[in-house]
Each structure stands twice: as structure tokens, then as C-alpha cells.
Amino acid sequence: MPRTRTPVVAGWFTGDGDGFRLLGTRCSACSTVFFPREDVHCRNPHCGGGRLTEEPLSSRGHVWSFTDSRYRPPSPYVTDPELSWAACTLIAVELPAERLVVLGQAAPGITVADLTVGMEVRAVPGVLHEDAETTWTTWHWRPTGVEA
Amino acid sequence: MTRDVAVLGAGMHPWGKWGRGFVEYGVRAARAALADAGLEWRDVGSVVGADTVRGGYPGYVAGATFAKALGWQGARVTSVYAACASGAQAIATARAQILAGLADVVLVVGADAAPKGFFRPAGGDRPDDPDWLRFRLLGATNPVYFGLYARRRMAVHGDTLEDFAQVKVKNAALGARNPYARYRKAVTAEEVAVSAVVADPLRLLDICATSDGGAALVLAGMDFARRHGAGDAVRIRAVSTVTPRFPSTVLDLPDIATDSAVAVRPGPETFRESIAREAYEEAGVGPGDLSLAEVYDLSTALELQWYEDLGLCGAGEAVKLLREGATAPGGRIPVNTSGGLASFGEAVPAQAIAQVCELTWQLRGVAGDRQVPDARVGLAANQGLFGHGSAVVAVR
Known part of the structure; x- marks a missing residue:
């Protein structure tokens, strides 16, 4: 039986392939963007508070910094203890239009050697892990100039 | 009064x-x-x-x-x-x-x-807890954030791995003289360089232990x-306990993203800079008045960042200050005379108190072979995740 594809967190991203986008919210009063999404109160202290409406974020940004996890992270990160741990690359990406930095895992196969600060990357659909019934989906960052 | x-x-x-x-x-x-x-x-x-x-x-x-x-x-x-x-x-x-x-x-x-x-979040499924989410979604341990900050400094300021290692060498030499430190042994730059990478570019000896x-x-x-x-x-004379100001534009533990600066222009100073400034203003002193400082060196690279955030030097000049020996014993402004977290490892709720213990002993002139001559003013700075800044100024 095929696994169900389920976002590891609801409402943070949407779409497939080139249509994949992170989802934030924007305040109707001050136009501040929030990711992770704020759905109740605007956090701008100068804002009287507006309606928060869902909005896709820019799909491309630039590397603010990057690193990797050379050791297996603890729970609640899910890993298979039977398998040896392979370093996982993480990228913090500055989205120029929204003027914020979003951290994410790099697409599989991307290592720190492939990255430089300032490089262009785009948000792509990714898989965090799978269990018997479910493929848990997430967002990944992939350099636009590097193909897997 | x-x-x-x-x-x-x-x-x-x-x-x-x-x-x-x-x-x-x-x-x-x-x-x-x-x-x-x-x-x-x-x-x-x-x-x-x-x-x-x-x-x-x-x-x-x-x-x-x-x-x-x-x-x-x-x-x-x-x-x-x-x-x-x-x-x-x-x-x-x-x-x-x-x-x-x-x-x-x-x-x-x-x-x-x-x-x-690694430190890990409290148990249970808590998808509205940023500390749980960063582990669940990204496996982002504390050293991941330290690695991001270190790589950013390398790209923006040209810091090198050798510079980071020199922070450890300095602090280990001081920790060797502190009877309360966990690690009481000098460390060489070569030993840092051959220790295992934990979160690129940082190695085991760049990152503080948990104690x-x-x-x-x-x-x-x-x-x-x-x-x-x-x-x-x-x-x-002063205790600064401030939050960041919106929009906070430096990715801070345990967050997955910064605030957006699209609607409100960021202020002239970062969160960490504001922690020190508030303490200086309350104490009526400035960076030039300090005899010594204890800073939260969760990593070697973060100690360098603190030099700039405390105003001991300008942006991007921390490595120059380190290389000149200004932050070593005998320098203009010795930093982490206790040996710092590099020599202690972090015992979370005790650490900021331990920083003030070191200031106290230095200001009394009883710090033994770690003593800064004629110490008059000391500052201890740290930062708790979720936006807790803190700095203490002590005087004699």
C-alpha cells in the first residue's frame, strides 16, 4: 500500500515541483510577514493589529549562512538507529522580498562544500522521513546552480 | 542615592x-x-x-x-x-x-x-513549541546555530578556523589556572584542528560542553x-535583562526564522549589542572603563562576536583584538579570565552566577595567577534562548 504524503507541520508550505512555496502570513495593517505563520496577533509592537492572511513566500533567496550536523540529533528528530548517521546540511536563507531569514535542511546530496554565503537557493519539496504508513514531507533549500 | x-x-x-x-x-x-x-x-x-x-x-x-x-x-x-x-x-x-x-x-x-x-527539548509532542519544532523539523541542535554564526563571521569578516582555535587556546590556558573549571589543561591550536567537526566549520574543541x-x-x-x-x-552596579527589539534580524535559538524587516526598519544595534549598552548606561561606564569581561563563549566564534557586541572593538575587528593579545592576560581587556565556557562547559542556571563569582574574585584581587592587576570594573554578559539578554557590571 502506498504511503500517505503528510506535511510534518501543517500550513507551512504548499505545492509541488516548481510550484512549491513556503507559506507565511501577512498583517493587513502593517504588512509585516511572518514565518512561521502567525494567525492570531501581529507581533509588530508599532502595529495596532490587522487581519493576518496566508501568503506564499518568495521561492528564491540567498544563503545567509550554512552548517551541518555531523552527529545524530536527539529525539524528536526521527532517525533509524539501525543506519549509520550521514551528515545533514542546513542552510539559513535570506528572502530579499520578505526581509527575513529562514532555516531549512539542504536538498539531499548537497554538502557544505557546495555552498557559499550569498549563493542563490530555492525552496523545493523534500522528505523528512518515512514510516510504515506515511511519508513526512518538508521544505528543502537547493542551490539554483547545483543539480542533484 | x-x-x-x-x-x-x-x-x-x-x-x-x-x-x-x-x-x-x-x-x-x-x-x-x-x-x-x-x-x-x-x-x-x-x-x-x-x-x-x-x-x-x-x-x-x-x-x-x-x-x-x-x-x-x-x-x-x-x-x-x-x-x-x-x-x-x-x-x-x-x-x-x-x-x-x-x-x-x-x-x-x-x-x-x-x-x-546534546541538550534536547522536553518530552512529548509539542508542535507549538519552537524548541521542539527545531529538533523535530530540522534536527537543529545548539551547535547547528553556533556553526551558522561561525560561518557567517568567516564570510563577512574573514575570520579563519585558526582564529577560532586561538580563542580556545587562550581560554584553556586560563582554565588550567582555575580550581573550579572542569577542563584544567592547556590546549594547542593543533589539538583544536584535529578534533572532530561537530557542526561545520566548528570542531569539538570550538564548542562548549555541558557540565x-x-x-x-x-x-x-x-x-x-x-x-x-x-x-x-x-x-x-548594573544588571541588564532586556529582550530583543522588533524586528530581530539575527537568527536566534531556538527559532527557525528571524522577524521580517519589511515593515519596520531594524534599529541601529543588534540584540546582543543592546544587552551591553543597557548595562553600560545603567552603570555609567563604557567599554573603555572595563578591566575585564566574562562573556558567554558557547563557541570560540561567539566569543569573538561578543568582543564587538560589547564595544571592545568595532564590527569585524574582533580577530585583530584577539591577535594583538588585548583579550589575553596582560592585555588591555582580558576576556574570560575564568577560562570561560570553554574550560567549564555549561551548567545552565549556574553559569551566569559563576561569571559574577569570577568578577568578584578579580575585583577583590584574590584571583591568584589569573589575577588582572588592579581590576576596578568588570562586565559579565550572556544570552538565554527565547530572547533573554543579560549583563552584569560589578565595580570595586
Whole structure:
């Protein structure tokens, strides 16, 4: 039986392939963007508070910094203890239009050697892990100039 | 009117991996601080405990836990939590009580017993908890954030791995002279370079360990100090406990993203810069007045960042300051004379208190072969995750 594809967190991203986008919210009063999404109160202290409406974020940004996890992270990160741990690359990406930095895992196969600060990357659909019934989906960052 | 409070006593339990409970470390530190102050536990009007999340319920109510272990005597009791800034918040609370006239003598205690390996979030499925989410979604341990900051400095300021290693070499040499440090052995740049990479570009010896330890202070009003014959005691002149200002544009633990700066222009200073500035303004001193500083070197690269955030040098000039020897013993502004977290490893709620213990000993001139000659003004700075800034200025 095929696994169900389920976002590891609801409402943070949407779409497939080139249509994949992170989802934030924007305040109707001050136009501040929030990711992770704020759905109740605007956090701008100068804002009287507006309606928060869902909005896709820019799909491309630039590397603010990057690193990797050379050791297996603890729970609640899910890993298979039977398998040896392979370093996982993480990228913090500055989205120029929204003027914020979003951290994410790099697409599989991307290592720190492939990255430089300032490089262009785009948000792509990714898989965090799978269990018997479910493929848990997430967002990944992939350099636009590097193909897997 | 003076807004100083006197540090009558400072005490610590040595840092290490002792395998015992946090209460034991805290009580030993408290008894040491009381003995140092020449006071009895029954003389204490208020006890403030810095909480730990690793000791079960007694850790969440550390003030009462330490008071019970020392023997109930009816003191005013407070327990505070602010992650890595818990100890500083405990000091701030004690100081406020003294300045408000609620207590003459306050005992401040923090202690922790750290598990092996990475710190991890509290258990259970908690998708509305940023600390749980960063582990669940990204496997982003604390060293991941330290690695991001280090790589960013390399790209923006041209810092090198060799520069980072020199911070460890400096701090290890100082820790070797501190009887309370966990690591009391000199480290070479070569040893840093061959240690395992934990979070690129940082290696094991660039990143602070997690430790057991306990630290305590006995604080008092100046009138009490004078009656006690300690009118010339080291004084705490400022305690800064500030949040960031929106929009906070530096990715901070445990967040997955920064605030957006699309609607509000970011202020002229970063969060960490504001922590120091608030303390300087309250104390009426500036970076040029400091005899020494204790900073929260969770990683070697972060110590360099603090040089700039404290105004010891301009942006991007931290490596120059380090290479000149300005932050080493004998330099213009020695940093982390205790050996820092590099030599201690972090015992979260005790660490900010331990920083002030070091300031106290330096300002008294009793820091042995770590002593900064004629130390007059010291600053301790740290940052607790979830937006808790803290800095303490102590003077003699």
C-alpha cells in the first residue's frame, strides 16, 4: 500500500515541483510577514493589529549562512538507529522580498562544500522521513546552480 | 542615592561530570558563599533559585528546593527561569528586592546536572513549541546555530578556523589556572584542528560542553554591608535583562526564522549589542572603563562576536583584538579570565552566577595567577534562548 504524503507541520508550505512555496502570513495593517505563520496577533509592537492572511513566500533567496550536523540529533528528530548517521546540511536563507531569514535542511546530496554565503537557493519539496504508513514531507533549500 | 548592592560572598561547586544531583552542587556552593560572606544561612532574608529544566519538579522550584536542603528558616523565596540567563535573572531579582527594601541579605543559587550529549527539548509532542519544532523539523541542535554564526563571521569578516582555535587556546590556558573549571589543561591550536567537526566549520574543541556545577552569591544592601564591616565590598552596579527589539534580524535559538524587516526598519544595534549598552548606561561606564569581561563563549566564534557586541572593538575587528593579545592576560581587556565556557562547559542556571563569582574574585584581587592587576570594573554578559539578554557590571 502506498504511503500517505503528510506535511510534518501543517500550513507551512504548499505545492509541488516548481510550484512549491513556503507559506507565511501577512498583517493587513502593517504588512509585516511572518514565518512561521502567525494567525492570531501581529507581533509588530508599532502595529495596532490587522487581519493576518496566508501568503506564499518568495521561492528564491540567498544563503545567509550554512552548517551541518555531523552527529545524530536527539529525539524528536526521527532517525533509524539501525543506519549509520550521514551528515545533514542546513542552510539559513535570506528572502530579499520578505526581509527575513529562514532555516531549512539542504536538498539531499548537497554538502557544505557546495555552498557559499550569498549563493542563490530555492525552496523545493523534500522528505523528512518515512514510516510504515506515511511519508513526512518538508521544505528543502537547493542551490539554483547545483543539480542533484 | 546609590543603586549598588554589595557582593558579600561568592561560592562555587567545581564544574565536572560528577553524576550527582543538582541540589548537592547548589547547596555546596551556597554554603561556600555564606562562609565567604561571614554569614549564617539563618541571616538570609530571601533566597532566589535559578531553575533547571533537567532536575524534575525540584528543578522548576529551585529556590524552595535549595531552601529546604539548607533547612527551612522562613526566608522569602523566589524561583526564576530564563534559560542560559537564569542566573542573571536571579541576580536581578535579588538586587531588586534589596533596592526595594524587601530584604537586607539575599542568597542567589544556581546549579545543574547535565546529561551526556546534546541538550534536547522536553518530552512529548509539542508542535507549538519552537524548541521542539527545531529538533523535530530540522534536527537543529545548539551547535547547528553556533556553526551558522561561525560561518557567517568567516564570510563577512574573514575570520579563519585558526582564529577560532586561538580563542580556545587562550581560554584553556586560563582554565588550567582555575580550581573550579572542569577542563584544567592547556590546549594547542593543533589539538583544536584535529578534533572532530561537530557542526561545520566548528570542531569539538570550538564548542562548549555541558557540565554539572553550582554557583552562589550572597548579596546585601550597602547599609547592611557597612554594618557588617564590608563597606568596601565588590558592588553590583548594573544588571541588564532586556529582550530583543522588533524586528530581530539575527537568527536566534531556538527559532527557525528571524522577524521580517519589511515593515519596520531594524534599529541601529543588534540584540546582543543592546544587552551591553543597557548595562553600560545603567552603570555609567563604557567599554573603555572595563578591566575585564566574562562573556558567554558557547563557541570560540561567539566569543569573538561578543568582543564587538560589547564595544571592545568595532564590527569585524574582533580577530585583530584577539591577535594583538588585548583579550589575553596582560592585555588591555582580558576576556574570560575564568577560562570561560570553554574550560567549564555549561551548567545552565549556574553559569551566569559563576561569571559574577569570577568578577568578584578579580575585583577583590584574590584571583591568584589569573589575577588582572588592579581590576576596578568588570562586565559579565550572556544570552538565554527565547530572547533573554543579560549583563552584569560589578565595580570595586
